[in-house]
Amino acid sequence: MRKDLVENIEPGVAQHMAENVLALLLHLTSDESPLTELAAGYSRPQTVFYEYFGFFLVYSFTTAKIMYSVFFVVALILARLTYVDPAPALKNGAGFFSELGKGLVAVSAAFLGAAVSANVVALVMDKVLGKSLSWFSSVFSCIALYGPAALTGALASQLLVGRVREHTAYTSLMLLQASLAALIQSIDLGAGGVLFLSSAPFAVALLINKVLTRPGDDISLWSYAIGQLSPLVVGTTLFCAVLDVFVPLTGRMGEEAPAEHIIATIVAVNGAYILPLTVPFVHRYSHRILVRAVIMLSMITGLAMAIFSMRSPFDPMHQKRLFVIHMENITSEEQHLHVAAADGAPGFHKLAVNIAKEFSIPDATPTTMVMDEWNSDWDTMYPFSSFLTPYKFDLPLRAEHQDPIEHDFTITAINDKIDEVAGTRSFTMVVNHPGIIWTAVAFDAHVLNWTLDNNPPDEYARHHIKEGSFYGHDVWSVDLVTKLQRANGSFATGASDGRVKVNFVGIHEKAMWPGKKAEKALGGRAMKLFEEMDEWLERETGGTVDAMFLGCVGGVALI
Ligand SMILES: *[C@@H]1O[C@H](CO)[C@@H](O)[C@H](O)[C@H]1NC(C)=O
Secondary structure: OOOOOHHHOOOOHHHHHHHHHHHHHHHHOOOOOHHHHHHHOOOOOOEEEEEEOOEEEEEEHHHHHHHHHHHHHHHHHHHHHHOOOOOOOOOOOHHHHHHHHHHHHHHHHHHHHHHHHHHHHHHHHHHHOOOOOOOOOOHHHHHHHHHHHHHHHHHHHHHHHOOOOHHHHHHHHHHHHHHHHHHHHHOOOOOHHHHHHHHHHHHHHHHHHHHHOOOOOOOOHHHHHHHHHHHHHHHHHHHHHHHHHHHHHHOOOOOOOOHHHHHHHHHHHHHHHHOOOHHHHHOOOOHHHHHHHHHHHHHHHHHHHHHHHOOOOOEOOEOEEEEEEEEEEOOOOOEEEEEEEOOOOOOHHHHHHHHHHHHOOOOOOOEEOOOOOOOHHHHHHOOHHHHOEEEEEEOOOOHHHHOOOOOOOEEEEEEEEEEOOOOEEEEEEEEEOOOEEEEEEEEEEEEEEEOOOOOOOOOEEEEEEEOOOOOOOOEEEEEEEEEOOOOOOOOOOOOOOOOOEEEEEEEEEEEEEOOOHHHHHHHHHHHHHHHHHHHHHHHHHOOOEEEEEEEEEEEEEEO
């Protein structure tokens, strides 16, 4: 984007990045380099590695499996040893397991409650209030919205499961996490380590809990402090990394993606991981206090929703990404303006209406176009185009728009041979594109063979071929062998002589805004429009939109 400039990069980021890359390169080119082993092909990772309190730890999956399983057994023994029977008369051990069962229900319910409650709030924000992405401009602000929601759900669930002893909830949590760590590692997912790291200190805390507790206390506050430290630190690290990636990504993953739910779920799940001891802790207090806490948290959630509803998703440093194409159609001699966004934030339709009013013909009503494999308008950005919500506008026929478009953009077939017996046609598709870059062609055909790879899909299908060209390269070609379609076959587009209808499009190298701003005079009418529209957008949206403008040339050829 336009503001991806050195001055906007946090100090130290480049240093950090470069140091890591250098270390990696030095290792990969040293005598210990594992690169030679990779020649045999891909093998699934077998190593667990992470940084923990400043130490970089590395061990094998086998070590991990042994360690986590042994820990689970130790945790189980410890839970049994520290268990105090509330009714010692029974003395048959059945009490331990039924208590444990209750505890497991409580901690699982809290987790589910957090996830469900955060997602209900997400649904209301998105579908009822129409205020999605309200947290977009500030990466961690979503915690203020979905954190209270998740906590409300976690505590409310405890009203349903009823009373559990504090000690039981504490040990159940440890056993649940320890068993999941072993289970996840047993299916060869190194991520099990995360749960091992959070649950191992619980065992330490339980072991010394007896010494630390004051009479009348089930679990000492010290045990909470010891148990919380690891999940708090590991979880916060995870939180930062995950939100840093996913929050900006929600502005690029399309209107269809459930952005609000993705963020709500991340906050709830990560929140549950960071503060696992909330469950035993609330059972330290009476039912009345729990009820009050739930009411209080509901009010805070409501307040957060109200405040976030007033926020607008984008600001000048966290802009909405807009894609604008000025399309000159060689075949129809028409010009259209295409505008698309890649996020589900509210307000895009209104912006499109205003763009239509300002730049299209009078009385234009903006309608969204269907985005699918056959929408060739956006093939320049294929396959990213599938994330776009596109609008299409007619452009007014001003005097300068009447001139025919100068171009030498052609698609032709040479070496054309039809094999009647085999029912195939072989030809070379030649794309001639002087002054046009990043050409893309799309067509329907049953391709048997091509010079791209060895296995085109063995069926009648939509194909997209894109080329990344650089200045001075004006021609590319591809050899194709296609299956002839039956004359009265079920396929509507395949002509019986094997000719294919090719939709082609490319970017006019001199008509890209802001890239070619300095040479705008060479970009013709598209650049004039872009300059005007860019200024208008800046004013209209208060600098909260960053648009990429592309002057494209496209058409249809039957070859
Ligand atoms: C150009 O116009 C033709 C005929 O109307 C249409 O089929 C084709 O999809 C258009 N192509 C582009 C890229 O606008």
